[in-house]
Structures are given as structure tokens and as C-alpha cells.
Amino acid sequence: MRLLPLALVSSALLSPALLIVGTTAPAAPRRWLAGDAHVHSQWSPGYDRATSPPTYLRGADALYPTPKNAAMARAHGLSWMVTTDHGGPTHSRLNRDEAYPELLQSRTAVPDLLQFYGMELNMPAMDHHTLIVPRAADERDVLYEIESRFDAADAWPADPSRGTAAARQAALAFLASLPRLPLVFANHPSRSATGLRQYGLDEPAELRDNNTRAPQVYRGLEGGPGHQASGLARDGSPRRDASGALTGFRGGYSRPGAHTLGGFDQMTAIVGGLWDTMLAEGRRFWVVAASDSHVHFDETTRQGSDFWPGEFHKTYVLARKDYADVLEGLREGRVFTVAGDLISELSVTARAGRSMAGIGGTMKAKPGQAVEVAIAFRDPAGPNFGGRTPSVARIDVIVGDMTGPAADPTADRAPRTRVVARLTAKDWKCKGETCSLATRLPASPYSQYVRVRGTSTTDDEPAMDTAGENPWDDLWFYANPVFIDRGVIAPPAASATTAFRVPAHTHP
Template sequence: MYNAFLLALLAAPVMTAAADADPDLGRQWQPGDHHVHSEWSVDWDRSTTPPTPIRGGDSSYSRTRNAEQARHFGLRWMVHTDHGGPGHSAVTRDHAYPALLQARQAVPEVIQFNGMEFDVPAGEHASLIIAPGPQENDQLVTIERDYSRGEPLQEGARDTHQHMLDALAHLRGLTPLPLMLINHPSRTATGVGQWGEVEPAELKAWHAAAPQVLVGMEGAPGHQATRTERGLYRNAAAPTFGGFDQMTTQVGGAWDQMLAAGTHFWITASSDSHVNVRDGGSDFDPGEYSRTYVWARPEADDILAGLRSGRMFAVTGDLIDALELTVQAADGSGAAGRMGDTVAVQPGTPLRVQLRVRQPDGVNAAGQRPQLRQLQLIVGSDTGGGQAPDMQTRRFTATAWQQQGAWVQVTWELPAPAGGGFVRARGSSTDEPTPLADAKGEDPWQDLWFHSNPVFIRR
């Protein structure tokens, strides 16, 4: 009875009438993590047929322990995302889901979503997030059983682009809609712009097949604690840059090309927590280093809506804890657009882009209080004909910004792009004009960045 009540509480809208009148009523920046592993990311005894799951194979932590650590580090929401494998859907049904219910009861302060690290057919991995409700276990078990690349005993049986499209068709038919974010997209790349198991063309095709389901990717992958290959991006020719994936950090690169074409595709940050560095692993706990902040009310439905619509930013090391990015005609006419919004402005009309960020009051998990050293505004515009977008970047340091208590503000006025486009922002604790390739042995706490999601501009 308690579990049914808790599910209803998680999914239930609050302040409905008032929220309809003022969509932002009750919303705050809700920090969370959508990629966390537990003891139900099992190993396999392949001497048996079918293989026998070995509890704790990829992580020794219980789901309750992970939720407790998320609470300790100040998260308001998280997603449990264990690996699949041959016949793992039975593990999900019989073990992982009861462990989720137990974690919810033990740690009610953290909104906890049912999910998994989905083995993407013709790809690598994705965080699959299921909306809380009475069907949440059955929905996840069915998706894993029928569509996960790792579920069949015969390896490679589902590793086709068509099977991924079939999976997305199934997902977009569910009520309520689940959500999917591609994990560590360039981890298998062989160089900068030389893609591996995930290619930009695949991201575009998958998003087009289910635009309200597959909505984005990890801008900052997990496994940030390792001093050998940050993010476990093991190919030295294709590392992370300032802890973020090259698709995100390269101005005019893969992500910017999608945005310039008007594709509503978002970025996040996650821990990909398996084993904490304190216990000899490569990871931080949920919320210890990486966070995705969503502008939402403290309820599951609104957090999912924020993720789906791009009301979020990604940050490492508690560099900032609030972000306001607005785009509006410089004369104040028309509505101001924020992250995830689209602003209609005539070409050439003077635009005012304003960025405000807040630095936390207190130290981060490393006992440090990082200083913001720069802010950047990035504007991209569609040049048409499949050509690379036209990109402009303006960089601000402390001599050029306004300080208002814990808040820092910058403004840029420029003509609206002729063919439409977008604005996004980033900032750092470093002086690097662009994020540098991460080198072996570097301290991730000394190389902190945040990246916003975009505001779109159309004619």
C-alpha cells in the first residue's frame, strides 16, 4: 500500500491551477543525475546456458546506498540505470525494481526514477528513464526484453539500425512517455570528428524517429575521477575536453550543427557511478562532481518535462548552481526566450543576449570553492545548403562582467542571424579560451566547466 501511495505522490502534479496560470510557480533549479549503477549491473557466469547473473559484478553498491549518497551531495532527483545483458530483463523485474522501491522508501527526499542503461541497437548506450506510475516496472521490462541489444543469447542478433527505430517506435507509443539520453557519445571515436559507434547522423535519425523521447546526450560523461583517461575516453586521439565530450565542446561541431538546423537536442552531465574512487574505482558518487540542473518543481512529472524541453544546464565541481540565459529584441519588444525556447525575431533586428550565473555559497565536495574566471556566449546561425554553421563567440572575464552578490551577469547585443540560429553559453574555472584536451594525470577539480542548453532564434 505504501509503494502505491509513493508512486502516486511522485507522479502527481501539484499546484495545478496556479501552475497553469504561471508555469514557473514553484520551480527551482533541481540538481540530479541520470546515470547511476548498482549491484544489479550484474556480471555473468557464461559456463551455464543461459548465463547466470552474478550480483554485484559491475558495482557493489545497493540502490539505497546510491540514493543516500545522492542525498548527501544535495541531489533532488536521480535515475537508477543498471546495465543489461543476456536475459537481464528478469533481473530488472525480480530484483532491481524491488530494490528501487526499497530505496524510495529509505530515501524519500530524492525523487528516484526507474530506468536502465539501454544497450542501443547499432549504437552503444543510453540512459532510459521511465515516468513513475503503476506500469513503470512492466514498461521497462518489456523494453529491455524486446529491444535491448544485450538481451538475446545470440550476440549481435539485434545490432541493427532498424531495431533501434523499432525500439523508438515502441517508446513513443507509451503513456506516459519515457525519455532517452545517449551516453558518452564520443567514447569510441578514433579522433576529433572521427566517429565510432555513435555518429551524428545516427543521433539525428534517432531523434527524428522519436523527438519527444530521444532528446539529447551526455555533454559531460561520467567516470571523471580517473586520472588516466578522464571519462574512460581511452583513445588519446579522441579525449574529453574540459571533462566534456567533443560533440559538445567543439564550436561549430556536431552539436552546433544540429542546433543550427533547428534540432531540439539537449546536453546533460552524469556520474556514470559504478565504483567510487575512494573504493579504488574510476567514479564519483551521484552529485559529488557532475550535476544536471533542471528548472522544475520538486515533482517527477515536472523534472521529466524540464529534461524533455531543455530547461537545464550541465556543470562540474559546483562551479555554478543557477543559470539564466535570455534572448530578446534589444528594444525590449516581444517575449524573452530562455533555454529550450524559440524566439521569433526579424533578421538583422538587434538582439540582447543576457547571461546570469550564480556561484554557490560554500565549498564543493573536494573542500574547494572554485572561482569563475570566464564566461562565453556562443551564437550559431544556419548558412543553408548543408554547410557548416556560422559561429560567433564572445568571451568575458571579471573585468567585463557585473557582479551582484553571488550572481555574475554579462550582456551582448548583436544582429539577429539572417537564417535563424541559436545562442548557448559556457564558463570555466580556467583561462582556456576553448576547452583543452584532457591529459593523463590532470586533476578534474582544477578544470571545471558549465555548458547551457540553447535558446533558438527563428525569423
């Protein structure tokens, strides 16, 4: 891959709304809006199971009222968020009668924040999933029907049939039948894993099956899980147990050998891993990041593991500031995720002749035709909410060949995906906070996708996180891909035979 003259980057500095193939600039241009798709309120309760049925204990799991979450989200730079309380058929009445009225109050109290109604669905036979309901007059009733009929937890009396694969399939069929389609993302998908490529509650075959059954609904995974302050004590120092040993892992990924990698889930962080297999099949399957906020890490009433919405992780969506366009942006993959405000804007534009596309889009090229990629990003000059002023140390350009549907639904390796360039500050030019560069992809006869990631570190690959780690020392961003349609699918490559090697940290 060779770098191109900076003059060719000019298109990346235009309004991102102009970079979407087949559209014209809308009257109100789209811009990057930061948000959080996974926030809990006091309506994620605990239970007194000594009673029959169990008694809800408001605030026992997540602590804060929805207006408090909304105010903190806005204070930390967010334009939108989704309330995603834990649910179940019994809880559905609490959600309808108590939580929803509080959401309406919150929308009035913090009108400058788009506040979606949703929940953290206990997906039958799988782990937690974010469910986002489109904003409409019937949003309360739609969520009540979904939660009461399909959530796998909280039934009284217990109903084992709710936790089956058949129940999952029925839930997806119902979601896909709704006149206004919701969105679903798998949350912390490898938190139950026992090692790298040793998955737990969310298996590759299940992710594929869900996306196949409801491709416009089941749209991706939480690549950047919340609970990123799990290793911090209230004063921000490393958390220690009673014996003085370091404790607490980013994301709550506490199983040995299966921690997050640079704060991101292994399905996202490993090049040629599970996410790349989905993209190589041509699936529009996106990654988001979230706070999973329950209790802030400096809370005095009890020790928390979380940052406020927007304090550390942000999901940026290219959209106009209205509910419908933000939801469409999430569905169409006009999204990048970032930790610690490492960047606040990003443009990745692929071009061949007169065809071009930006993040989440698709462009056309002939076999062997050169594809130029322009990248521009904003590296904020001021401190982030950790009091740091990080800079982008490197950007990786990652390319994968399109290989079509996987013959093996359990596949989690994409051998034809690779890092084609590792670019540093010497490769880009900056004007104020905006930096830009351009490059040309290696010639290929095949349809491909290109995606970029960046980091504040000098780690070639994201290192596995350690107990008591300070997340502010290890920041990454991930952009969703641009697809390059050449009309030719690559032949399957030999399966990867070597294990992913986890590098050591090169930062404190």
C-alpha cells in the same frame, strides 16, 4: 557584440519560471533542481559465463545498493536521479524481480529524492543510452517490455538480429508509440572514437536518424560523461600504473587523440561541432552530464573510477519538484550542466521587443532586429566536494545561424557557429553569490540560436585531457540554447576546412 548597462539585466534576476515564453508563473514556481541521469547499482552485475545460461554475479560490475546511491546523491545536493543499470533480455527479469523492489525501498528510505526508474539501454547497432521511464503505476512493466524486447546485449542464446539498424529503428518506433513517452540520451557518445571527428559506435548519421524517428523521445546526448575520477588514486593523487607512469583518463576516454576536452565529450566541447550541427538544423537536441557511478574512486574493496552522484557532475533542470515536471524539463531543454559546482544557478534570457525566452525556449524577432541577452549566475561561495572554491573565470557567448536540415547526414561541422564574446569578471557585477551581465548580439537577418558556456580556467577552448589529470583543476559548464526565430534560414556556409586545434592547458 557590445555589453549593455547592467540595469537591463534585471529580468535575469527574476524567478526563472517567469522567463518562459507563453507561460505564467505557476503556483509552485520552478527552480533549478540538480540531478544525475546515469547511475548504476549492484543490479549492474557481472557474469559467470562458464555456466549455461551465464550466472549473474551481483555487484561485480557496479557495487552499491540503490538506497546507498540515493543517500549519497542527496548528501551531494541532488534532488533527482535515474537508476540506469546495464540490461538485456535475460537481465530484464532480474531488473523486474530484484532491482525494482529495491528501488521502491530506496524511494521510502530517501523520500526527499526523486528516483526515476530507467536503464542503460544497449541501443541496437550503437553504444549505451540512458532510458528514463515516466513515473507511473506500470513503470516496472513498461521497462520490462522495452528491455526484454529491444536491448541488444545479454540474449541467451545469442541473437545477432538484436544488434542491427532494423532493430534500432523498431525500438525507437515502439518507444515513440507509448502513451507516456520515455526519454533517451546517448551516453559517452565519443568514448569509442579514434580521434577528433573520427567517431566509433555513435555516428552523426545515427544520432540524426534516431532524433528524426522519435523526436520527442530521442532528445540528446551525455555531453558531460561520468567516470571523471579515472585519473585519481584512492588518496586523490594522480593515478599511476606499476611502472609509475600516469594513467587513467577522464570519462574513460582512453584512446589516443580522442580524450575528453575539459571533461566533456568532443561532440559538445567543440564549437561548431556535432552538437551545433544538430542545433543549426533546428533540432531540439540537448546535453546532460552524469556520474556514470559504478565504484567510487576511494573504494577500499577495489579501485573505482567514479564520483558519487552529484559529487562532481550535475545536471540542473528548471522544474517543480515532481516527477512529471522534471521529466518535462529534461525533454524541453530547460537544462544546464556543470562540473565541480562551478555554478549552481543560471539564467540566459534573450529578448527582442516584447518577445523573450529562456534556456530551451524560442523567441521571435524580425530580420535585423536587435536581440538583447541577459545572463545571471550563482557562483557558490563555499568549497565544492573537492575542497576547492572555484570561481567563474570566463563566460563565452556562442551564436549559430539556423541553416535547416543537413544535406549530408554525416555532417559534423557548423561553420556558421562562432564564439561572439568572451566575457570575464570585469564584464559582470556581483551581489553576494549572484553575478549578472547583459549584452547585445550582432545584427542578423537569420534565425539563430544562442548558448553560453563558462569555465574556471583561462583556456580559450577546452584542452584535451591528459592521463592522471585532476578533474577539479578544469571545470566547465554548458547551457542548452535559446532559439531566435526570425523566419529566415541562412544559406549553407562553406564547410570548415581546418581541423580543430586542441589548445594546451593553462591550468596546473
